Amino acid sequence: MDFRFSDDQLTLAEGVRDYLAGTHGPEVLRRLDEQGNRDPAIWQGLVDMGLTGLCVPEAQGGLGVGLPEAALIAAECGRACLAEPLVDTAFVGVPWLVAQGKLDGLEDVVAGTRRVPVAHAINPWEADGAGAALTSVDPLRNLTAAGQTSDDPHLLNLGALMSAAQLVGLADAMLHQAVEYAKIRTQFGQPVGAFQGLKHQLASCSVAIEFAKPVVWRAAQAMQDRLDSAPVHVSHAKVAASDAAMLTAETAIQVHGAMGYTYEVDLHFWMKRSWALCGAWGDRAYHLKRVDDAVLGGTLPIGPEHTFA
Amino acid sequence: MKLGFSAAEEEFRAECADWLQGQMAGEFKDIKGITTLTAKAERRKEWEQQLAAHKWSCIGWPEKWGGRNATLAQQVIFAEEYARAGVPGRVNHIGIELAGPTILAFGTEEQKQRFLPGIAAGQTIFCQGFSEPGAGSDLASVRTKGRLENGEWVVNGQKIWTSLAHISDWIFVVTRTEEGSKGPKGLSFLMMDVKQPGIEIRGIKQINGDAEFNETFFTDARCPEDSMIGAVGQGWQIAMGLLAFERGVSTLGQQMAFRNELDEIIAAAKANGQAKNPLIRQRIAKAEIGLRLMRYGALRMLSNTDHSKIDGAALTYKIQWATWRRGLGELAMDVLGQAGELAHGSEYEWDVLPNLFLFSRSDTIYGGTNQIQRNLIAERGLGMPREPRGDL
Structure with missing residues (x-):
């Protein structure tokens, strides 16, 4: 038992983080919002990094890595507030197709010319699907109503897992913005971050985020290993990540004071994405009910005769 | 990341479970299931010595000093099986988990020889x-x-x-x-x-x-x-070093005890019909999620082999479990209803769940209150400015 990521896994995630930090900052989000929200150069950059082929088997020209790595990268996409449908296509759609043995044409996903729109009865909207985009609270996402939806639970679990992973990255980014602001904004002759009334709220966000992350990684590994208990792990992760992100979003706005309510502060891009993803692929109530059913309905092995895995 | 246990580790688990359950069914049957720290103190000192006699008293210590040089996974397994077998808490927890590691890290060779054998043997509390x-x-x-x-x-x-x-x-x-x-x-x-x-x-x-x-x-x-x-x-430096050990492996055994407590609440809810109450069900589901947060949080924290470096995740641990457990005590009382206020033993004695409710009030205070924890997380973890302090 070892709960660490390998150096290779961490290096991969850091590479993506650095790349996105360098090419996809808040000024890019503003440009996309104001001048049209899709820029082919951004997608091409992701393709050139090999990210569209991350979960595509090596025989089809991809990197063939597993869901834990994909979840790490999805968290980086959240941190950068990336709106391109990379996570949906490459980390939800591709693993779903691979699980069904549908390997034809995955080379085109690697090359960036094919997207894999995915929709589930619980989540009947496709990221960057065909047709006109619906107006969303998140100005950078392009959701379309799906013509056809699947009811495959594996797809739902993949979608929920990768939403949770993005949410912990989003939460990290919002906490960082709030902490940095609290260090420089002064009132009553000192940085507002020195006041306990404010720092304790940010500390609570840090607690929620740090404890949500390992649950997300655990869920990714459970999905990778196709454990029977994987759906419950995914629901744990989705609820914990949603709670962490929403707590951090509301706290970060509060910390920014009236500025936090303005378009001028970047925070709202992350806050809106968080809100959107909390409801995606099964909302909080849906996933809480799955945990509830497992615990009280007897499908989760608990009690003195079991260890907890 | 490797989340399962190897065949050798499962074998070790069976060995631990076998021995611990055997003890709790046999010679030490009388202390099984005790939840307070003080009951039957003399028998529990004997239990410390029994652990030592079978080389189970300090498995994470070096072999030279009576330990087994156990890996992290083995320590996790032992702590889990210990709690699962219903063995009461260690009366020499402070010797084994705090004093011993502190002496190992900072003591002289002579001090190690003076103190460690007695601690390992369960003779020095x-x-x-x-x-x-x-x-x-x-x-x-x-x-x-x-x-x-x-x-x-x-x-x-x-x-x-x-x-x-x-x-x-x-x-x-x-x-x-x-x-x-x-x-x-x-x-x-x-x-x-x-x-x-x-x-x-x-x-x-x-x-x-x-x-x-x-x-x-x-x-x-x-x-x-x-x-x-x-x-x-150098006392402050040593004391701070010691407190870092407190965040160590003992937390994992503690979690198995929490697992037992939550299971007991679930059993009580099923028995008295509260398991059909949607509000109670939702709180039980949340408690389950909270327990998993701690579980994987602790495993991640302990997987960080450099324990001298306190990272943000380690700083957050105390407040998380303490707050969760205080909430668990409240959940227990809401499941039991008025019956929870009445003792059921033949003597005046608190049952497990009412005791949990009362005892868990202390969790958010001892070892650094939640407020102190938030200061530490904000100032050390997030790098926020220190709050103004009065003259020392």
């Missing part, structure tokens, strides 16, 4: 002399004084909240050895024999009726000069 009436959250404002006199340290002052002092043999004491010093400077870390005329112990009764902790008075209490861990004036 330790308690911790940190807090004082005027030094609680502000631990560095310790006033208990130590002065050197004819080759002995002579200590005067008072400690408080000294858990299990009344059944302990030794105490480690943070004392102010530099006259006129303030704050973390001028403190030293002494090992003292509790059973001497200069040390007086008075029990403090708690809201759950137990008396686990004590006031400890020092009146010209003495120890040899070479009973100091580290150098004169």
